[in-house]
Amino acid sequence: MGRSPCCEKAHTNKGAWSKEEDDRLVAYIRAHGEGCWRSLPKAAGLLRCGKSCRLRWINYLRPDLKRGNFTADEDDLIIKLHSLLGNKWSLIAARLPGRTDNEIKNYWNTHIRRKLIGRGIDPVTHRPIADDASNVTISFQPDAHPPPPPQQLKPPRCPDLNLDLCISPPCHQEEDHPQVELKPVVVKREVLQAGHGGGLCFGCSLGLQQGAAGCSCINSHFLGLRVGILDFRGLEMK
DNA sequence: AAATGATACAACCGCACATAG
């Protein structure tokens, strides 16, 4: 069967966007707002795929984008969030206003990865490269766990993040990374798990003082998730 | 000045998820 292509490839431009195309796209979205990307190119008079329009808008044309170099604080925050979330660039980007997932992903691959390797830190596990892998730690590598049989792929929905193995409170102080500052931010999926048996919110479990900014026990926010008691699965590792 | 290699980043591709019918 297969899916129909997202657009008519024979009649779409590819490659770098011209100034005129940018102008058209911006003008259209200003007039009509975002959404319905599939029909947008035609409506806006663009010979582009809808996905391409969306990407161009989100990554480069949106007015709230912060361009320019990443600050040291942003570097640290990205490293910290990556150690918690892995390659979930969209979640990481949600914590960095004005930055896009694509931008962060590129920055990670070109700068931070190298920086960590230079420091002798594995950019995937965030542990010293020579370190023995026997100690259990957070790993976002799919290969860290044998692939489950197909029938187990659905629930739980994030096989690449074994949340059973505890994102545990940093009983030792984290020397390398500053504490993540937790502020509410709008993200797409919110998971409310009232009554979920856990006790500590994710923020507290990461070592935040209860009641401090980011403690969702009281404030109900962590990593952009408005929650009562956060269900880790709600982090939605898609 | 030209050739070559390295780097940075914009853009594309394919897949998975959400949802409407």
Added chain:
DNA sequence: TCTATGTGCGGTTGTATCATT
């Protein structure tokens, strides 16, 4: 419940620019 469709995400590629020889 199933299928089709639209959207979003992450990995990868292509190419422009910079650095080095």
